[in-house]
């Protein structure tokens with residue numbers, strides 16, 4: 001039987017980046033991926049690097065906004081991680097960090113922006129408020145209807161198709177073993193360490209990292225653990241290529257919208273519009289099958305894009321797709337060692353394109369014995385009450 | 392480029408691509424005319440030459456502009472018509 005220091009389940013951004021950090025630190029790592037590298041959320045996402053508080057944290061009460069603001073320390077680390085990533089991985093990932101605007105169209109939305117920026121500044125994030133004309137001066141593509149925008153100089157985007165592959169290649173180069181088309185079908189705790197199996201191999205490891213995105217709860221269940229991560233299905237769209245003109249990441253504080261221009265010139269439009277998750281015959285959600293598009297989401301997303309940047313109306317939409325990601329019970333990511341199961345690490349939920357490289361680095365650091373207090377706020381410890389009858 | 396033996400075509404007509412006058416036969420797509428002119432129909436963001444890819448309407452790499460109205464269409468799905476003016480890029 002093959003043994004490893006660390007077994008990783010899931011070859012998305014988080015799993016591959018964790019494998020890279022651990023392997024370059026000298027650990028023997030084996031990663032098992034059910035399909036291919038990046039075929040989950042990591043290859044389907046919008047590629048936004050967003051460091052302003054997300055809209056979803058601002059419309060569900062003050063308590064959540066306050067809690068989310070405390071993840072700003074992670075965002076600050078992520079900014080540095082992304083600025084260094086292409087050099088560290090030696091890969092062209094089309095990382096652009098020319099700034100991001102979160103726009104407001106109504107007086108009420110401007111108020112939300114003001115409160116958001118005050119929170120961010122208090123947490124050490126250098127966001128500032130621009131009025132409509134100031135915003136249009138740096139982003140002439142914005143509509144005359146934009147009253148104000150929150151501006152972060154660090155926001156931007158990267159090529160989601162390239163990033164996870166680059167982490168996987170770097171991990172393999174550093175000695176990690178990455179197995180594709182190897183869905184993990186069982187997982188159990190041993191007296192010391194863990195044992196997992198796929199169709200043709202059983203492996204043992206001192207530690208286990210569960211980085212399977214929307215499937216995290218399924219693998220945790222194999223270990224008799226509850227993990228409150230739920231699959232959600234989202235819509236993405238791409239227009240035809242057009243001349244370079246949209247330098248920033250553009251988001252909206254009151255409507256679901258994210259917009260950016262790719263290296264090739266397409267405008268990617270998303271922002272969290274729902275799609276419909278597929279269901280298995282037994283009525284449970286099946287994150288493996290492609291979610292169904294919802295026509296109203298497509299229309300709403302395009303309308304938000306055009307109202308924000310009217311030039312988009314002239315472009316042809318060439319593709320729309322749906323993807324599945326994971327959301328936790330309290331919306332914050334879940335990253336860290338499970339208190340009731342030492343050696344078992346979980347990383348899932350949240351905007352883990354932006355924060356994934358940082359989650360991976362900090363988990364590897366903590367496994368290597370150097371504490372990573374920045375992860376405390378996202379630790380699975382806050383859900384331990386769910387496991388008080390498990391184990 | 393066109394098959395000539397044992398093929399009967401209707402009379403050709405002319406159209407403009409980037410100001411050049413080119414010839415097409417009824418039933419041909421704009422893509423046919425473009426490929427006869429040059430396999431290169433544009434450039435990628437990194438400067439590499441780019442041609443048609445799927446020739447069946449899926450990849451959208453063949454989008455051209457119908458002038459003067461500026462409508463963007465897929466060359467591989469759109470029939471060439473007499474007197475058309477087409478802009479690349």
Ligand SMILES: Cc1cc2nc3c(=O)[nH]c(=O)nc-3n(C[C@H](O)[C@H](O)[C@H](O)COP(=O)(O)OP(=O)(O)OC[C@H]3O[C@@H](n4cnc5c(N)ncnc54)[C@H](O)[C@@H]3O)c2cc1C
Nearest residue numbers: 010012013014034040041042045048184213323351352354
């Ligand atoms: C449409 C969309 C847009 C998004 N936009 C953004 C954005 O702009 N910015 C941002 O920061 N975040 C964004 N996200 C979220 C982001 O994509 C995810 O948080 C991130 O990719 C999660 O990475 P992961 O490695 O945790 O999960 P995943 O990439 O989902 O990887 C999990 C992997 O586990 C594998 N797996 C599952 N079960 C098993 C098993 N039994 N055995 C082995 N392997 C298994 C899966 O095949 C999959 O490859 C978006 C998500 C979606 C869907």
Ligand code: FES
Nearest residue numbers: 446448450451467
């Ligand atoms: S060549 Fe692919 S759509 Fe025309």
